[in-house]
Amino acid sequence: MAYTPELSMYPACGNSIEEVVKDMQMISQLTNKIRLYGADCDQSALVLEAIKRTKIDMEVWLGNYVMPGEDEAYARQRDAIQAAIKKYGTKHIGGITVGNEYMLNYLTSQGLSSPDINTAAGDVGAATLIRYIDDTRTNIEAMKLDKTIPIGNSDAGSFFNNLVLAKIDYGLSNVHPWFANTTIEAAPQWTWDFFDEQNVTPATAINPNIEMYIAETGWPSGSKDVANESNGFASASVADLQTFLDLFVCKSNDDGVKYFYFEMFDEEWKDLQFGGVEGHWGLFDKHRKMKNLKLPTCLLKS
Template structure:
């Protein structure tokens, strides 16, 4: 029975890897209710979701080309960056309707612009089986202003929606990477680095205290670049989320899946196992960019940012990780135009979809 289940799971993954990644353009305004077909393959270019009752978001029809094959998905609602805050419940509902057909788990990065409550409300209205890992994105140089602001948003969301659909609260995203880089520190466990770790630990402990005071039990974790976990920080949390990107390690697309698995095991899982709390480890981000906004960044050396190379990574990594029981959050649900505008290069082009809910790459046989 277990072997059959595993084989069926692999078949489902093979289907979604061939279908989920399909053409070019997702906009969080009005989800198309008709699909534009790729004449060469007969594949639907749009993820199509239609509500049979326009007043009931739970009445949406499923897209037959989508399958729950991903362990989890990294997600930021469009318009969730201060100071603009242009996100909306209608847009998040559409995102959740699509994502719930790909995964039962979603990971947020921060809590600004009411995104915690928006996602939980969307899950409530769509009635999907979805667990969200809320995020608090503190910065080391503002005396706790960003942390406190987001902590209060998370607290309000818990008070409104309870804990049924919350898998954890992740305090910090690449906090230590940013701290040691900005301060020219080479050892993330050095005395100098521990000054930054103390700031992050105070935020983590404050979140844990808040939950205790509220009388709720939610795991508290931390996310960082895969080789930048501080031992004291990781020893204080229930889980760690490691960003593991073969692209930035200058690994080829062909070797990317095996490299990701090996790096995560040797660098992050082994570290967690060496600490007394043995925190559960997840891959917080992994993926492959489909393009670059400039020629200078379109290659990492052995491979280029392309649809074909994303497909290679998906075909190998997703099946491998699901079979091995690795918890991961694929990076990411949709392209993020704000990142392209701010950083350029490949930063905005990691999505399975673009801003019109159209699959990012053509169906590959």
């Protein structure tokens, strides 16, 4: 499950252990694997402390969210992650993800797009991301921990640079059929096909030991404005969210597709800042009340 503790936006940092404990208790009823996006506002420590207090079986992929040109933000989060590991150990850590949509943001800032990802121009941005990845690995190895922690990267499905893929233990790919102008009935198959063709096959050709996950996939249940309630053949509604859950979750579990569902709760700040469907991807609303959904009876593995 994709998860960010509420009010974890730096530097305001209004999150709290009490709320994270409540969230972990809810999330643990659906899955035993979550991914975080960043480490600011003590997210890593708060989640690990909540796991400790509730004694739940949860594996966490910690995250370092950094934008191009933000060396200070990278270092701040790197240090926060290391401090959390020193305090709570490695038992509940599945990996450390360095960057989320870093290459997408880098290319966009340069006026480039996905076809440029493996050109000389794309490799310039990749060089900085690789520096962060190498630095994370070096610092984690220097801690001489009781187990090896995989180091990975997350990006939009079409924005994985080959040089980056060669450097990581795992890749998390954001694969959203909503943006593909597909029907809700075709959305699960589109997701599986895209992930296999655009991510798994090319990544393993470059790095045979890499593990590839769908980092985000889901369906919006609504929109802040009427203009964005549809996208091609797609409709943002609770009914279509239900259809996506029915068609995607159990078959993905049965087929061994590694994925993190996007997401547990609606995020109000996205609704306020971006509008459209951005704040409406949760299985639960912003008040932690489940939408009018029937969850699949198979296990949500991640």
